[in-house]
Structure formats: C-alpha cells, structure tokens
Amino acid sequence: MVFSPKEVLFSPTARCNLNCSHCNTKKSSETLPVKDAVKFLKQCKNIKINRIGFTGGEPFLAPDFLYALTKAAVKGEMLFDRIMTNGVWFKDKKNLDAVLSKLYAAAYDGDICVSVDKFHRQDMKKIALFIKTALSIWRRPDIVSIAAVIDNENDHATEDKFKRLCCLLNGQLFGFGKGQAYIKGPALFIKIFKIKLSAIGAAEKLKDPWSGKWFKEDRCKGPGNVFFVEPSGDVRPCCGYADAEDLVIGNIKDDPACLIFKNAAKNRFVSTVFRSGLSRIRKRLEKAGVGFPGQTDDHCYFCNYIIKQIPRRTLGPCLDR
Numbered sequence: 001m002v003f004s005p006k007e008v009l010f011s012p013t014a015r016c017n018l019n020c021s022h023c024n025t026k027k028s029s030e031t032l033p034v035k036d037a038v039k040f041l042k043q044c045k046n047i048k049i050n051r052i053g054f055t056g057g058e059p060f061l062a063p064d065f066l067y068a069l070t071k072a073a074v075k076g077e078m079l080f081d082r083i084m085t086n087g088v089w090f091k092d093k094k095n096l097d098a099v100l101s102k103l104y105a106a107a108y109d110g111d112i113c114v115s116v117d118k119f120h121r122q123d124m125k126k127i128a129l130f131i132k133t134a135l136s137i138w139r140r141p142d143i144v145s146i147a148a149v150i151d152n153e154n155d156h157a158t159e160d161k162f163k164r165l166c167c168l169l170n171g172q173l174f175g176f177g178k179g180q181a182y183i184k185g186p187a188l189f190i191k192i193f194k195i196k197l198s199a200i201g202a203a204e205k206l207k208d209p210w211s212g213k214w215f216k217e218d219r220c221k222g223p224g225n226v227f228f229v230e231p232s233g234d235v236r237p238c239c240g241y242a243d244a245e246d247l248v249i250g251n252i253k254d255d256p257a258c259l260i261f262k263n264a265a266k267n268r269f270v271s272t273v274f275r276s277g278l279s280r281i282r283k284r285l286e287k288a289g290v291g292f293p294g295q296t297d298d299h300c301y302f303c304n305y306i307i308k309q310i311p312r313r314t315l316g317p318c319l320d321r
Helices: 034-046 063-075 093-105 124-138 156-169 201-205 257-266 268-275 278-287 299-309 312-318
Strands: 007-010 051-054 079-085 111-115 144-150 172-174 181-185 188-196 226-229 234-236
Touching: 007 034, 034 063, 034 226, 034 257, 051 063, 063 079, 063 093, 093 124, 111 124, 124 144, 124 156, 124 188, 144 156, 156 172, 156 181, 257 268, 268 278, 278 299, 278 312
Parallel strands: 007 051, 007 226, 051 079, 079 111, 111 144, 144 188
Antiparallel strands: 172 181, 181 188, 226 234
C-alpha cells in the first residue's frame, strides 16, 4: 500500500464557538483563503482526487468558504463527503435558515455530521433545531449524521444525551450498545458513528493512552489517505492529530497538488507508515533498544508519540529508505 488520497479535507478556520476538553485544535483567527482553496481543488481533480469534505474548527463560522468550495466542487463534478459541525454555531433560527439555505442553493448534497457526546456541551434543543432545519431544507431523512467520541464501552453520559435528543426529535435510539447505532423517526434517519477518544493533546489528561495491547495495523486507511488542508494552507496526509512538522507535505499557497503528492512519497516517515505500517516502525524501534511506557491500541496516539518523543537520530534508521 502507498499513500493514495481520494479526498481533500479542508479546515477553513480554526475558530470555534465551543471549548471542548478533548479538542486538539489550536484556536487562531487564521482563515484559509478561498482563492487558494479553489485553485487547489481544481488541481486535486486533475490528480484523480474526486471527493471533498470540510472540518474545523467550526467550518460554519466560515460560510462563504463553504459556498464557494461547494460551487467549485459541483462545477468539477466532484463528490461530497461530509461537513463536520458542532451544530450550535448559529445566533438564532433566522441565521441558521439563511446559512443552510444558501448552502443548499450552492448544491451541497453530502452529509452534515454533528458531533454529539459528553465532551461537546451543547444545548440539545439547539442541536434538535439544527437537525430539524436541515431536514426541512434538504428534505432528506439522512442529511444529518452524528459523530460521537467515546472513551469507554459503556458511555452512559453520551447515551443519555442521545435519548434526550430522541425526545426532542420524536425519534427512537437503536443499537447504541452494540452494532450500528442510529436514531429513527418520522422522515428521520440519523446514523451514529462512534469515534474512539484519541489521547492526544488536551485529551491526554482525560485518558491513559497505554491500554495494554497494541493497535491493529491498518497503514492509516482510516484517518489517513486524504489531503488534510489546514487554515494556514499546510497539507498533511491524515486528519492532523499528530501536529508535528514531520507530517507537513506542502502548502497549497506555494505548492501544486501534484508536487504535494510527490512530497508524501519523499517524506520517509509518511511513506513508511503507508508502505510498511506503524507496527514495522515499532518493532524496529524495539529492536534498536527503545522501550515504551506500555502498549497502546490507538495508532494515532502512537504516531504522535514517536514523532514527538523519539529522537530523530533513533527514529531515522527505523524508517524505510
């Protein structure tokens, strides 16, 4: 396997109206210029990247960016993945209606994924209003999904929030304890995606990352294999958890998409992760005499750990050449 992105994921702003205890995003006023992003999107299409998504920060705090990139994606016949949102960014219903209606008019037809869990302390009435408004505008029962960060098998606090949301939406919660979870109601079907809490940055104080077992190797098929574009224009080959400079493979303000793709292959750490896997690096480090505080089943945490904690003179020889 090699790094072969099929999606470009834009983070137009690092601003957010919430301050969640687990969040690893460094807040700033920097915003990604629309002109640079549109140009880069066209370049991505030329190298067979045909899907686009949005994250943040809170992307709805940069609505003009969403409209412009949506129109450019439609013009380029690209597919939409999702917009990640906290669902409570709006001032009032009038503001909410205006922003979502304009996004609909721009022909956005992807998923709008709302973060709901015990870490996001939103007003559930406001979440319900967001969902109802999106349903009324798109007239699609599945326009909204939910992403829930879970830190244990029995997260009752998050489950209670879902039950409260169900009451507000006149829906029912199914499968939270096992299998695919979802909320179903009249003209309503909301998939719930559980995301394991990654003990990185602010979340390190919330969870012991050394679980006692090693992660299952996937060569970053999950969070990786995307062009993740930050508000600064820096591009990383994953969702950006490990914010070390080692993962930066270019900047859209200076580098075309084709060059950034080549840079990923030249980056020894990135190319090793996708070609050989983090497990191979771990075993090489252990053979070189490196001892870890424990075993972790979180490959994002492990990636972050070795980049930031292992000296370059030790890590370098353990990478592919």
